[in-house]
Amino acid sequence: MLYKTRQVFAKRASEARSNCHIQQKCQIGQVFAKRAKHGDRKVRMGSMKGVIMETGRYGEYGGQYVPEILMNAIHELNQAYEHYKNDPEFNRELEDLLKNYAGRPSLLYYAEKMTKDLGGAKIYLKREDLNHTGSHKINNVLGQVLLAKKMGKTRVIAETGAGQHGVATATAAALMGMECEIFMGKEDTERQALNVYRMELLGSKVHPVTSGTQTLKDAVNEAFREWTSRCDDTFYVLGSVMGPHPFPMIVRDFQSVISKESRQQILEAEGKLPDAIVACVGGGSNAMGSFYEYIKDEGVQLIGCEAAGLGVDNPKNAATVANGSMGIFHGMKSLFCQNEYGQIAPVYSISAGLDYPGIGPEHAWLNEIGRASYVPVTDEEAVQAFEYLSRTEGIIPAIESAHAIAHVMKIAGKMDKDQIIIATVSGRGDKDVAAIARYRGVNLYE
Amino acid sequence: MNRIENAFKNGKVLIPFLTGGDPNVDVTYELIKVMAENGADMIELGIPFSDPVAEGPAVQEADLRALAAKTTTDSIFDMVERLRKEIDIPIVLLTYMNPIYVYGIKRFMEKCAQVGVDGVMVPDVPYEEKSELEIDCKENGVCLISMTSLTTKDRIGMISKEAEGYVYCISTIGALENVDKVKNDIADMAQLVNEATDVPVVVGFDGSNVSDAVAISEVPDGIVLENAIVNLVAQYGEDAISHVADFVKKLKTGMIR
Incomplete structure (x- = not known):
């Protein structure tokens, strides 16, 4: 040089x-x-x-x-987080919220019927669906809204895809007495109408986003715009391990409670570490949380399941690792579905929560160094898994989580009986029942 | 002397922004030509991006119209190359990091130099990330324009020290309720810039009112019309050329007077 x-x-x-x-x-x-x-x-x-x-x-x-206008807000957030993450009082309050409000630790459930039926590896399910608000999103949101409060902010904003992160943010805002506004693609407000009403019940204002593809990507755009125009009193509660630093780190840290617990739980139950961790990936927060404590355990395979929509070869998919390339968008350098000129591609998945054209930067890195692998799962496979888990174990998973279950169904039978898989059920499927019924041609409306 | 420095030699500088390819590249070509003929001192030309998060709905819609008309980075470069045979005012490209990164940063800056682009402005690349662009800009003689804002006043000095071409002060100045307050804010920003650098200061104005624009332009070295031209194109489409020419002429006359 x-x-x-x-x-x-x-x-x-x-x-x-x-x-x-x-x-x-x-x-x-x-x-x-x-x-x-x-x-x-x-x-x-x-x-x-x-x-x-x-x-x-x-x-x-x-x-x-990120735009210059946001740089002080980003630095302020980084400094506050670096301070509070080591603050015993902050950690005590957060632990208390996770235990007594969110209902942690979540169960690590041995899915015996599924194990027998698939005839291979022992399958455990990390039950994030049992958390208050019905998904893993509450883990991150309680951390961030508590941080917002410590920073003296009075208003929180958030983007949401399926509505799970929006509901969790609205919940934490209600609990901690913050004003709350949620940005959600108009298309998503229609396919997840119940969650919109939930957020309103919780006292939040929901803004349907009509720009662009009217889905998660555009909701993130609008939330960033809102933060740009008002960052003094407003904290942006980002829902996934994405966006500009420090968000991917903050969200990962708050979500890593999933793997902290599951590692201890599996050691208690089986006396050894699992062979594979399987989780669905949109931006990648539940997967990052499920993987994080195992990154150092090289014998544990980490597998992320991407939404392949109608198929990886069909234009209607959201499989970023399979089809994406390196780019810079939403504050981060990572992998994105895009065209030869760097225009972000409109993506598609039956699951509003995985319908995002990018992936968190740490996932892109884990993929590049070969520490984690990412596999595509189609709409049809996910719907079959949604129905299978409901029938077999009496657990109706979120359609997002069903992508992970679908991959378990593919690999468990090929593994030995003394091997162990932990799959994360990131959320519950009540919100998806009407949409799955429609997918199956049943004329059911909410 | 480079074209940007030259543009600031004769008083207040008027810089219209427009999205390239909205409604199509041929109309953009004509628009830039008539703006240059009617008093524009420099052009900020947007390469459309699918998700222009640093800009408002007017520019986002313009970008989406341009992309729907099959505008690409290459078709913008081709247009600039043709324009360079007709006009001599500086052209600064405004686009996001992804179109540049995916095109190849080195290839992008080489192409800028080849077709006669004078500068680039990338609103999602702050001071902390600019080293990624800096070297290829320098090697190709392309000015990397720095942006500053009122909400990050404490950073203006740091940013301005390394500024090239001009410093762009982002403002959210639309309808003017209190002209004096806005002017004071701009004067504050301009002073902070001037303490750190000799390069000129321009301010973004996102309204469409000529007299407001004239009033604002009294303070800094130049003014950027962030939305006015974009709005005229949205309203009149392919017939926008005469309306845009009139608007630019009226404003420039006001600024001189």
Whole structure:
């Protein structure tokens, strides 16, 4: 690398430091200093095991690609989180909420009938569907809304796809006395009408988003716009392990309670670690939470199930790892479904929660280094799994979670009987019953 | 002397923004030509993006219309290349990081230099991420325009120190209820920029009222029409050319007077 470029980085290191609020912790300064020293514009700090790096990078992925207007809000959030995550009082309050309000720990349930029926690996289900509000989303939301409150914010906003994150945010806002507004694609407000009414019952205002494809991607756009125009009193409760740093890290940390519990639970039940963890992936929050504590356990396979809609070869799908390529969108460098000019593709899935053209940066990284693998599951396979789990175990899963169950149905029979799979049931399926009935040609309306 | 520096040599600079390819590339070509003839000192030309999150609904709709008309990054470059035979005012491209990244940052900046683009402005690349673009911009002589905002006043100095071409102050100035307050805010921002750099300061104006625009333009070195032209194109489509010419002429006359 040119000497001149090194000089540029060295200069920017000292300038970034002199402009930073907390000089000894100036991350920008550290990065530039390191780039200057190594003469490499791509130097990123941190370990190579999917652990958060100081600039919010996971390998090449991640970053903070947001408009200037939001930069102080992003830094403020980062500083507040770095402070409170080590604050005993904050952690005590959060633990109390998770235990006494959300109902944690969630069960690790041995699905004996399913195991026998599939005739292979022992199948355990991590029952996030049993949480208050019916999905894993509450784990992250309680953390973020508590953080918002500590930061002195009085209003929270959120995007939602299936409505699960919106309902969870509305719930936490009601509990903690915050004003709450939810952005939801108009198409999603129609296919998840019950959740819209739930959010309104909880005292939130729901904005149907009519721009673009009118789904999750556009809801994120609008939530960012809203945050841009009003960040003083407003906290953006992002629902997945995506967006600009520090969101992917914050959401992962709050969701990692899933794998913290399941690791302990499986060791108690079986005396050994599982062979595979299976979870569905849209942005990837339940999968990241389900994987995180096992990343260091190299014998544990981590499998994310993407929504393949009508099939990976059909244009109507949302399988980002299978069909996407590297890009920069919604604040992060990651994998996206897009065209040759970088226009974000309209994606499709029967599941509103997986209907997103990108994936969280840490997943893109785990995929790149081969630590996790990502497989496509079609609408039809997911619907069959939805019906199968209902019939076999008496558990109606969310159509999102049914994507994970569908993959378990494919692999369990090929595995040995002494092997173990843990699949995350990320949410309950009540919200999907009417849509699945319609998919099957039953004229049932909510 | 480069075209951007040159543009600021003769008083207040008028910079209309429009989305390339809305309603189609041929109309955009004509629009830029008539704006240059009627007093525009520089053009900010948007490469449409499917999800322009840093802009409002007017620009988003313009971008979607342009994409529906099959506008691509290459068709915009081709148009600029043709325009360069007709006009000599600077052209700054405004687009998001993804179209540049997917095109290839190096290839994109080389193409800019080849067709005669003077600068690029990327609203989702803040100071913290700009090193990714900087080197290829420098090597190709393309100005990387920096943006600042009122909500991040404390960062204006840091950003301005490294600014090239001009500093773009983002504002959410639409209908003017209190002209003096808005002018004071702009003066504050401009002062912070001027303390750190010699490059000129321009301010974004998102309204469509000529007298408001003239009033705002008294403070900074130039003014960017963020929505006015986009709105005229939305209203008149292919027939927008004469309306746009009139609007630019009226505004420029007001700014000189």
